[in-house]
Amino acid sequence: MSTLEAVLADGMTNDMPSQLAAHIATTVAAPAAESVDQDSRFPTEAIAAIRDAGMLGALVPTEDGGLGWAIEEVARSVTELAKGCSSAAMVYAMHQIQVACLVRHGTGGSLREFTRRVAREGLLLASATTEAGIGGNVRNSSCAVELDGDRFCLTKQAPVISYGQHADAVLATARRTPSSPPNDQVLVLCRGENLDLEPTSEWDALGFRGTCSRGFLLRAGGAVDDILPTSYGDISSQTMLPVSHILWSSLWFGIASAAADKARRFVQAAARKNPEVTPPSAMRLAELTNVLQQFQDLVLAAQERYTEMWHDHGQTTSISFAIAMNSLKVSASTLVVDVVQRAMLICGMAGYANRSPFTLGRLLRDAYGAQLMVNNDRINTNNAQLLLVSRG
Amino acid sequence: MEERIKTVLATYGRLPDPVESLGRGDDLYRAGLTSHASVNVMLGLEDEFDIEFPDSLLRKSTFESIGSIEDAVRSLTASSPLSA
Numbered sequence: 001m002s003t004l005e006a007v008l009a010d011g012m013t014n015d016m017p018s019q020l021a022a023h024i025a026t027t028v029a030a031p032a033a034e035s036v037d038q039d040s041r042f043p044t045e046a047i048a049a050i051r052d053a054g055m056l057g058a059l060v061p062t063e064d065g066g067l068g069w070a071i072e073e074v075a076r077s078v079t080e081l082a083k084g085c086s087s088a089a090m091v092y093a094m095h096q097i098q099v100a101c102l103v104r105h106g107t108g109g110s111l112r113e114f115t116r117r118v119a120r121e122g123l124l125l126a127s128a129t130t131e132a133g134i135g136g137n138v139r140n141s142s143c144a145v146e147l148d149g150d151r152f153c154l155t156k157q158a159p160v161i162s163y164g165q166h167a168d169a170v171l172a173t174a175r176r177t178p179s180s181p182p183n184d185q186v187l188v189l190c191r192g193e194n195l196d197l198e199p200t201s202e203w204d205a206l207g208f209r210g211t212c213s214r215g216f217l218l219r220a221g222g223a224v225d226d227i228l229p230t231s232y233g234d235i236s237s238q239t240m241l242p243v244s245h246i247l248w249s250s251l252w253f254g255i256a257s258a259a260a261d262k263a264r265r266f267v268q269a270a271a272r273k274n275p276e277v278t279p280p281s282a283m284r285l286a287e288l289t290n291v292l293q294q295f296q297d298l299v300l301a302a303q304e305r306y307t308e309m310w311h312d313h314g315q316t317t318s319i320s321f322a323i324a325m326n327s328l329k330v331s332a333s334t335l336v337v338d339v340v341q342r343a344m345l346i347c348g349m350a351g352y353a354n355r356s357p358f359t360l361g362r363l364l365r366d367a368y369g370a371q372l373m374v375n376n377d378r379i380n381t382n383n384a385q386l387l388l389v390s391r392g
Numbered sequence: 393m394e395e396r397i398k399t400v401l402a403t404y405g406r407l408p409d410p411v412e413s414l415g416r417g418d419d420l421y422r423a424g425l426t427s428h429a430s431v432n433v434m435l436g437l438e439d440e441f442d443i444e445f446p447d448s449l450l451r452k453s454t455f456e457s458i459g460s461i462e463d464a465v466r467s468l469t470a471s472s473p474l475s476a
Contacts, residue, residue, distance in 0.1 A: 139426065139427065140426075176422070180422070181407075181408050181423065181424030183421065183426045184421065184422045184423075233452070237452065314451055317451045317453065318447070319447075319450040320447060320450065385428060385431050386431060388435060389435060389445065390447075391444075391446060
């Protein structure tokens with residue numbers, strides 16, 4: 001039985017994205033999560049199930065063969081997947097960020113046809129935005145697209161391309177021409193058949209170990225039509241940055257929810273043993289729930305805010321919107337650690353132990369990545385500067 | 393006014409090429425204006441013309457060319473009795 005059939009057999013739902021993702025999370029992603037983490041390996045099973053369910057084309061409009069989901073539907077599916085396996089959810093989320101850029105800005109004929117292929121064939125897309133020697137600022141590039149007639153070529157030292165070796169294509173940033181300033185960037189579709197990725201570093205990290213975020217020397221070529229027509233500055237502010245922060249915060253909320261769920265079950269197990277005494281940890285669970293609800297409302301409000309203004313370029317390129325999206329990322333990435341830590345206090349040694357139904361080690365390690373993937377210091381520094389002219 | 397705007401751009405825009413080489417309609421972002429530098433240009437303009445950009449003008453398109461900056465500054469100084 002396919003995933004879709006299994007979910008449909010459970011009864012009709014008005015939230016297909018959450019239900020499909022929850023099904024994959026519990027039946028495929030969660031059972032493999034420990035081995036993905038232990039071996040720092042790609043979450044092959046979960047991504048295959050996601051592909052089979054058509055979810056790699058979730059954001060592609062139905063007329064182009066996709067599921068036609070809105071960003072908030074994808075965000076809810078990310079949350080559900082993260083409850084089973086943070087790494088699988090991160091691969092899925094990062095892929096969707098690339099698809100969002102293609103759907104919204106890949107307007108040319110051949111890019112549109114490629115977007116249809118993403119849905120039809122379940123192609124997996126990765127991203128190469130960071131570059132060696134630019135100090136982590138993705139709005140600068142050192143490498144440049146070189147044109148030769150109707151062909152381009154590009155060489156980029158990418159310190160990180162998450163799941164690069166498992167992707168069917170990579171979207172890379174580069175300067176528009178070799179004489180362009182560092183911030184005049186374009187986004188280039190590097191198709192698998194035109195792409196050479198030479199690994200330059202390993203991925204053995206504290207958390208998100210299944211994202212296989214190795215460094216690569218990227219060499220790509222292709223037709224000039226594979227250069228997205230919109231400047232990367234606009235793609236970034238209108239789509240890549242808000243979609244990233246919304247999907248990531250939804251993912252971190254999934255991690256927090258998984259930890260909270262363990263804490264709840266731990267407290268309830270203690271309560272059942274001695275129904276006459278409310279366990280002391282129940283108070284901590286109440287406090288955790290306050291933070292979790294705050295987290296949920298933060299994430300849901302951001303999903304709604306973006307869905308409302310998604311088509312209004314004036315609003316999505318405004319300073320107040322940039323501040324709001326930056327603030328979302330900083331808050332959500334901090335809250336996830338707070339919630340998992342609270343769950344750890346509740347579960348005590350059972351949470352600290354690696355072999356225990358209440359183990360929280362992997363969730364805590366994954367949670368700490370949130371503040372570093374685009375470092376919060378960088379984001380707060382950006383916001384500090386934007387606030388010098390913001391009118392509140 | 394265009395000269396005063398160019399002076400602010402030259403001081404705070406951190407553009408690789410001289411401001412004199414830019415036409416009124418040239419895209420400043422493509423000329424190397426980063427979002428960080430554009431905020432400094434906004435602050436410089438607010439000081440130079442004694443204005444405050446309202447929220448509705450705090451978007452990328454306002455600062456994309458010398459011409460669009462001039463339109464924005466003009467719309468703000470027009471309502472001020474002290475405008476030069």
